[in-house]
Amino acid sequence: LLGSGDVxxxxxxxxxxxxxxxxxxxxxxxxxxxxTSLFPTLVTIDDGMLNTSTSQPASQEILAMLHLILKTYKTAIxxxxSPHQRSPESLVPWxxxxxxxxxxxxxxxxVP
Structure with a gap:
């Protein structure tokens, strides 16, 4: 599902x-x-959504997904x-x- 092109x-x-x-x-x-397997994909998706939202106004769907991805990161830490989250390969992109x-x-x- 995360690799799909459908929002x-x-x-x-x-x-x-x-x-x-x-x-x-x-x-x-x-x-x-x-x-280790999920978070690189999530940060890539989030980064792509932020790149999209700078060229056009962010939709409610994009804002909701940004919120959920950040909530996922917070829940994990x-x-x-984890060793992956302590590595520079994870710390720098996040x-x-x-x-x-x-x-x-x-x-x-x-804004709610």
């Missing part, structure tokens, strides 16, 4: 990723493998940082993404 399918994949992280966040054995989100101008309709 709705990617949205469903993002929701599934969040639920997967929620389900396994206390599992010391399973979570690092899930994070609450208890522990750090850049967080700085871009902080600097993002949110349209009035995007």
């Amino acid at each position: 709705r399918e990617v949205g469903a994949g993002v929701v599934a990723a969040l639920e997967c992280i929620r389900a396994f966040r206390q599992e010391a054995d399973g979570l690092p493998g899930i994070i 609450i208890v522990n940082l 750090g850049r993404l967080l700085f871009r989100v902080v600097g993002m101008a949110v349209p009035a309709e995007g």
